[in-house]
Amino acid sequence: MRAVEVPEAGAEFELVERELPDPGPEAVRVAVDACGICHSDAFVKEGSYPGVSYPRVPGHEVAGRVDAVGDRVEGWSEGDRVGAGWHGGHCFECEPCRRGDFQGCENAGITGLTFDGGYAEYATIPAAALAAIPESLDAVDAAPLLCAGITTFNALRNTGAGPGDLVAVQGIGGLGHLGVQYAHRMGFETVAVSRSSDKRDLAKELGADHFLDASETDPAERLQELGGARVVLGTAPSAPAIEAVAGGLGRDGELVAVGVPGREVSVDVQGLVGNRASVGGWGSGHARDSQDTMEFSALRDVTPEVETYDLADAGEAYDRMMANEARFRAVLEP
Amino acid sequence: MRAVEVPEAGAEFELVERELPDPGPEAVRVAVDACGICHSDAFVKEGSYPGVSYPRVPGHEVAGRVDAVGDRVEGWSEGDRVGAGWHGGHCFECEPCRRGDFQGCENAGITGLTFDGGYAEYATIPAAALAAIPESLDAVDAAPLLCAGITTFNALRNTGAGPGDLVAVQGIGGLGHLGVQYAHRMGFETVAVSRSSDKRDLAKELGADHFLDASETDPAERLQELGGARVVLGTAPSAPAIEAVAGGLGRDGELVAVGVPGREVSVDVQGLVGNRASVGGWGSGHARDSQDTMEFSALRDVTPEVETYDLADAGEAYDRMMANEARFRAVLEP
Amino acid sequence: MRAVEVPEAGAEFELVERELPDPGPEAVRVAVDACGICHSDAFVKEGSYPGVSYPRVPGHEVAGRVDAVGDRVEGWSEGDRVGAGWHGGHCFECEPCRRGDFQGCENAGITGLTFDGGYAEYATIPAAALAAIPESLDAVDAAPLLCAGITTFNALRNTGAGPGDLVAVQGIGGLGHLGVQYAHRMGFETVAVSRSSDKRDLAKELGADHFLDASETDPAERLQELGGARVVLGTAPSAPAIEAVAGGLGRDGELVAVGVPGREVSVDVQGLVGNRASVGGWGSGHARDSQDTMEFSALRDVTPEVETYDLADAGEAYDRMMANEARFRAVLEP
Amino acid sequence: MRAVEVPEAGAEFELVERELPDPGPEAVRVAVDACGICHSDAFVKEGSYPGVSYPRVPGHEVAGRVDAVGDRVEGWSEGDRVGAGWHGGHCFECEPCRRGDFQGCENAGITGLTFDGGYAEYATIPAAALAAIPESLDAVDAAPLLCAGITTFNALRNTGAGPGDLVAVQGIGGLGHLGVQYAHRMGFETVAVSRSSDKRDLAKELGADHFLDASETDPAERLQELGGARVVLGTAPSAPAIEAVAGGLGRDGELVAVGVPGREVSVDVQGLVGNRASVGGWGSGHARDSQDTMEFSALRDVTPEVETYDLADAGEAYDRMMANEARFRAVLEP
Ligand SMILES: [Zn+2]
Ligand SMILES: [Zn+2]
Ligand SMILES: [Zn+2]
Numbered sequence A, B, C, D: 001m002r003a004v005e006v007p008e009a010g011a012e013f014e015l016v017e018r019e020l021p022d023p024g025p026e027a028v029r030v031a032v033d034a035c036g037i038c039h040s041d042a043f044v045k046e047g048s049y050p051g052v053s054y055p056r057v058p059g060h061e062v063a064g065r066v067d068a069v070g071d072r073v074e075g076w077s078e079g080d081r082v083g084a085g086w087h088g089g090h091c092f093e094c095e096p097c098r099r100g101d102f103q104g105c106e107n108a109g110i111t112g113l114t115f116d117g118g119y120a121e122y123a124t125i126p127a128a129a130l131a132a133i134p135e136s137l138d139a140v141d142a143a144p145l146l147c148a149g150i151t152t153f154n155a156l157r158n159t160g161a162g163p164g165d166l167v168a169v170q171g172i173g174g175l176g177h178l179g180v181q182y183a184h185r186m187g188f189e190t191v192a193v194s195r196s197s198d199k200r201d202l203a204k205e206l207g208a209d210h211f212l213d214a215s216e217t218d219p220a221e222r223l224q225e226l227g228g229a230r231v232v233l234g235t236a237p238s239a240p241a242i243e244a245v246a247g248g249l250g251r252d253g254e255l256v257a258v259g260v261p262g263r264e265v266s267v268d269v270q271g272l273v274g275n276r277a278s279v280g281g282w283g284s285g286h287a288r289d290s291q292d293t294m295e296f297s298a299l300r301d302v303t304p305e306v307e308t309y310d311l312a313d314a315g316e317a318y319d320r321m322m323a324n325e326a327r328f329r330a331v332l333e334p
C-alpha cells in the first residue's frame, strides 16, 4: 500500500510503499477514504511531542471502511464505514477508564502518533477508537469532523451555555468555521471573532449572528456591549488572542481554549471573581464523542469546507495548512 | 452612638460620636453586636476602591438586632437577629436582578463602603441585604461568616465537587480556616495547603484529611499524587500561591480564587486542556447566601476562631489582621 | 375602553365598556395590541381556580405598548413594547424570591386571574411582570410566546438534554407546535408525537426529524427503537397520553409535563430505576424567562401559527380553542 | 469449597460442597470473607427475575481477597482486597458502554444471579466488576456497602441537592440506615422518615437532624413545614410509602426511588408542575461507584449495623431479612 511517512523528527514527508498492516486481535484494518490534515500533525512532523518513534505515518482524521477485523473485536464488521480521531483507544483499566472517562485514559493511544495514522491507503485502528460514520456523510466531509469537528462540538456542548446565550467563537479557521456552525445549530446567539475582516460574509453564512473584526475593534469590549459572553471558544493557539478576548466574558462566563498557545496565558483574576467566570481548556473527546459529532453534523447539515489532495501532495497540503492558507481544512484522498 | 470612621483615604481610624442614623423607607437600623474585620476593609482605609466618599464607617461583617424598620420593609421586625455582608442590597431592576442573580446586580450597594458599615454601635442596612441569624449562633461567631464564611461556603457549594472528591483549600487564615471546615462537612476529601507548618495540627482539627506544607513540598505535585484535585479553593490573595497550586488540578479540576491577587496570574493552558480543567473566581454572594452559610454553620458546628476587640481598639485589630497575626478573625464588639 | 369580562364563574364572556385603569405606583398601563387565548383561561371562565374574584378580564398572553408608568417603576418608559404572561409579578421578599426564584414566589400575581388581563384595550401590569418584546416580533406573534412559548422553551432549556439528544414533543397543538420548533433550534433530534396523522407534514416543516402517529403505533416502543428519549415534553393535559409515552424514556430520561392532566398519572417505578429516569413537571417561568423566549424566537425565527379575532369574538375564539380546533393559537386583537 | 445454592426457583437454600471454580481469562477468583444478604436475593430464591439458571449461588454483596487472576486481567493481583456488588461487569462495547455508562450496559452481568455469587467460600468475578476495599474497612462492614451502601450513596450524590439542603430518607432499614449516614456526611439537613417510632433515637445517632414518624404524622405535610424536601430518597419498596411522601417535595424537589414497589405509583402531576419537581429512580452503580462508596465510608466513618451468620445459617439469615427483622443487614461469613 501507499503511505506517507515522516522518516524522522524534522524531516520531510516521504511517499513510500508498505506492506498491508495486520490489525491484531483488538483492532481493525481500515481502508482510508479520506484523512484530514491537522495542526497537531506538526507534533509528529517536528518531533515536538514526547515519545514518538519513527518512521511514523501521521493523520488523526481518518475516514474509511473496515477492511479486516481482529479476533476479539465485537460490534464492527467488514465494510462498516468508520472514522478515528486523536483519541486512539483506551485501556479500560486505569482510573479514568474505570469511571468511564475514556478521554482521560492514562494509557490512551493517539492515532497517527503512537501508531500509524491516515496518511495512507490503510491504517490499523484499535476497536475502542472507532466511530461509525452516518450514511449521509461523505468521507471527505467526515474526516475533518474527527478532530476539528469533535473538538469544537464537544467543547461547546460541555459548557454551561444554553439556547439563546451569547457564545463567541474566536478564530475562523479549520476549527472555528465548524465551531460557528455548531454554535448556531445549538441555538446560541453566535459571535464570530476574527482578525480577518474578509471572513465577515462567510461567518454570517456559517451561522454567525455577529461578526467582530478583532483587528479593528477590541473584541472584549464589543462582547461586553452585547451583554458579555456566556462562553468564548478559543480556537486560535495564540496567547495574545486568548488574552484579548477573555475580558469579554459575562456572568458565569467560560473561556474554553481548544488550541494550545505557545506560552502561558495571563489571566485577570479580579475580572473572573467579579463575574464568577473562568478560563479553561478542552481536548477533543473519545470515539463515541466523535460519532456524536458526525451524527449531529449529518442531522443539522454541518459541513466543513475542504481542499482535497492526493497522498503524493501531502507536503503541499500540510504547508498550506501551517501557513493558514487552507480554506479551511486540507484533506488527503488516498 | 459611637462609631469608628475613616476620615479620608489613607488616614487612621477615628472613634467618633455620631447621631443615631435613620433607616429610610427600604432599610432597617441594626444595633450592632459584633463586626468582623476583613482584608477588604483596606479598600476603605486606603481608598483603593473607586468612588468611596469620606468619612466612611467600614465593616461588612455586621451581626446585630433590628432596632428600627423602614416604612416599606416587609418581613423584618424589631428585635430580629440579622447580619449583613459585602453584598449591601440590590436594585431588583437591572438585567442580573431580573434573572434573580442579585450577586451580579449592577447597582449593588456594598456594606461599609458605599454606605456606613458595622464599626459602630448602629448601622442602617437595606432590607435586601439582610440575613437572619440562626438562634444558636452567637453574634461574635456569626460576624465572620458574613464575609469570610459565605465566600468560602458559597464558592465550594457552587463547584462541581461531590462527596468524596479531593478538594484543596489553599491558605489557612481568616477564610481558609472556615473553608477547611466547610469542605469537610460537605463530604469532600479535604486537603489543607499552607506555607506555615505550625498549622498542621489545627488544620487536622478543623477537618483536613491531609495537610500539605507548601514551604517544604511542591503542593501541585503532592495533589497529583493524591489523584489530582477536583477543586482548589484559593483563599490567599497571592498570584505566586495560586500559580504554585494550579498544577495540582485533576480531571475536570476547578481552581476557584476568592482572594484577588495584586497582579495577573499566569496559567498553563496546555495543562487545562489535558484535564478539561479551569481557573476561575468567585465573589461572596447575596443575602440569602449569607443566611444559608449561617444556617449550615449552625447545623454542622462550623465555628470561626476569633479575637474580640472593643471599638476603641479597631486600629490595633485591623493592624493584626493586615499583618496576618489575627487568629483567625478579629471581631469588634461595639 | 372596551374589555371582555367574565361576569361570574361559569358565565359567558361579556364585551363591556370600562374606565381606563390607573397603573398604581409599581405597575404600568399597557395598550394591548394582541392577547392570546390559553386553555388556562378556563380557570377564570369556569371558576375552577381558587380565589378568583368577579367580574374578571382574562388573558395572560398580553402584548402591547407601555401607555402610562407608575411612580416607583424604573426601567420602563412610555412606548416600550412589552408583554406579560401567566407570571403576574412577584413580591421580592418571600423565601423563593430571596433566592431569585421568582417563578416560585409565594405571593405571585397571575395575569388575567388575580388581576385583569389582556382581553381588553388596556391592562395594568406590575413592573415585575414585564418582558420587553424584540423589535422584529409582531405583537400577534409575540402574544402566544408569553404562555405557550415560554412554557415549552423554558421547560426544554432547563432539562439535561444537549445537542443531538433525542427529544420528543408529545401533542402538536398550541404548545406543541412551538415546542417542536424550539427543540429543533436547540439542536435536539426532535420527535413529534401526535394522535393526528394529518399533522405529519406540518410537524416536519416545523422542524421534527421524526413523526410518531400515536394512534397507529405505540409511541413508547417507537421511541425505544430510536434509542430512548432523553426528554419527553408532555404538552397534552391528558393522563393517558403521558402514560403512553413515559415508557419511551431512555438513559437519564426526563418526562416533563407542562400540561396538567385531570387525574393522577400512574408511573412504572421499575422502569425509572432501570434508566435513572424521572417524571416531572414544569410551569412557565418569570418575566425575564418570557423575554428570553421572545428573544430566542426572534433570533431563530420561531413563529406561532395563529388565528386572529376581534374582542367581540372572544367567545367564539375561546370555544374553538377549547374544542382543539384553533390552528394553533387564537389571538385577540383589541 | 462450601457453597449455599438455590437448587431451583422457589426451593430452599442448600449447603453443598463444590469444586473450586476457575476464573477464566477476564475474571478473578475471590476468597469470600463476607457476603451481605439483600432483598434482591429473593429474585434468585423465588425465580422472579427472567433468565436465572439453577442451581445458582446467590449473593451480590461480596467482600474478600483475590485468590487467582485470569490471564488477561490487568490491575488486580492475588491478595488484593476486593468487593463486588449487583453490577457484575459490563461488555465495553454496547452503546451505553461506549459512552462510559457502564451502569446501563445492555449485556451487564449480575453477581449472584447471572453467575454464582458470594454465598460461598469462593466466587469468580469478572475483573470489570471489582472494587478495591480500603484498608481500614473490615470485610463484614464492606459487604453491605456493595449494594445497600452504593445504592443510597450513589443515588444521593447524583441528585441536585447541595450542602444544607433538606434531604429526607424514607425507610430506616438495610438501605435507609446507611442513607441517613451518607446524607448527614454530605452536608444535607437530614430527615429520617419511618413508620417505626422506636427508630427515632437510632436515626438521630446515625445523623438525622429530624425524625418523622410516618405512622403518627403526615410526612408530606411535615416536610413542607420544614421548607419542602430538595430530595426524598425512597428506600422502601412500597408504593403507598412513596405516595405518602411525594407531596413533601419542595422547589426543584426530586423523589428518587431505589426500592422497586410491587405496583405502579400514582403521581400528582399538578404538584410536580407547581414545584418543578420530579419522581424518578436510581439503581446502584458500577464497580468504581462501589469503590467510591467504600472510600467515602472509610473516610467519614459510615458503618453498617450487621448481624453475622455462618454459611450454614443462610436460610435463617435470609428469613430474618425478608421479615424486616434483621438489624440492619445480615452478613454471611463463609
Ligand atoms: Zn487534530
Ligand atoms: Zn485507561
Ligand atoms: Zn440590580
Ligand SMILES: [Zn+2]
Binding pocket: B038, B039, B040, B041, B060, B086, B147, B148
Ligand atoms: Zn470581606
Ligand SMILES: [Zn+2]
Binding pocket: C090, C091, C092, C093, C094, C095, C096, C097, C104, C105, C106, C107, C108
Ligand atoms: Zn415572592
Ligand SMILES: [Zn+2]
Binding pocket: C038, C039, C040, C041, C060, C086, C147, C148
Ligand atoms: Zn397559558
Ligand SMILES: [Zn+2]
Binding pocket: D038, D039, D040, D041, D060, D086, D147, D148
Ligand atoms: Zn442488593
Ligand SMILES: [Zn+2]
Binding pocket: D090, D091, D092, D093, D094, D095, D096, D097, D104, D105, D106, D107, D108
Ligand atoms: Zn455494555
